[in-house]
Amino acid sequence: MAELIVDISKLKHNIHFVRTLCARHAVELVAVAKGCNAYPPVIQAFQESGIALIGFSRVADASKVEASLQRRPCFISIPSPGQAESVTRYFRSSLNSEKDTIRALADAAERGSRVHGILLMVDIGDLREGVTPEQVLPMARFILELNSPFIEFLGLGATLACCSGTLPDEQNL
Numbered sequence: 001m002a003e004l005i006v007d008i009s010k011l012k013h014n015i016h017f018v019r020t021l022c023a024r025h026a027v028e029l030v031a032v033a034k035g036c037n038a039y040p041p042v043i044q045a046f047q048e049s050g051i052a053l054i055g056f057s058r059v060a061d062a063s064k065v066e067a068s069l070q071r072r073p074c075f076i077s078i079p080s081p082g083q084a085e086s087v088t089r090y091f092r093s094s095l096n097s098e099k100d101t102i103r104a105l106a107d108a109a110e111r112g113s114r115v116h117g118i119l120l121m122v123d124i125g126d127l128r129e130g131v132t133p134e135q136v137l138p139m140a141r142f143i144l145e146l147n148s149p150f151i152e153f154l155g156l157g158a159t160l161a162c163c164s165g166t167l168p169d170e171q172n173l
Contacts, residue, residue, distance in 0.1 A: 004036060008045050015049040030055050032076060038065045059083060062090040078121065078129055084108035093117030095157055097130045099142055102151075109150035117154040118143055124158045 015031070022029045030053045031046040038061035046054055047070050054069065055076040056062040062073055063086070072092035079087045079094050084104035087094050089112060096102050096118050109116040120139055121130035131139050136156065143153045 006042055008041055011045050012049050059086045059090060088112055088114050088116045093119060093154055095119050095121045097121045102143060106146050106148045106151045115150055115152055117152045119154045119157045122156050122158050128159050
């Protein structure tokens, strides 16, 4: 059986180093709890080290540690319409690129009386996720024209060099 051993003091040291580097450039660090199965000491170390926002790629991980979180996290996967209820319940925001999903999130957020943030993902050439650059303005308009007090358009996001081997350059950024 695989085993993950985490040295919490080294994790906190690394968080401090990266947060300091990010702060010099006015960048807010989002800690991603992926690969640790939402191990409570890791989540606690993130929060004790001043991480304001934690990202999860699985709904089950966030639901497992919901009571210990200081702030609702970000869902760093693109949800399906069928996940709208749980995504708006456990997450303050999510990555999106599909109208049907965004509409489902708006409906679920309204039913739960929760504001949910939408980060519109843009594909930069690796065909991994997101709308094409030509679709950005129409999709942003769609989100804004929902005119829902329960949906907040947070801006644009892109996956940079994630697993596919496509390196970001001036052309695809």
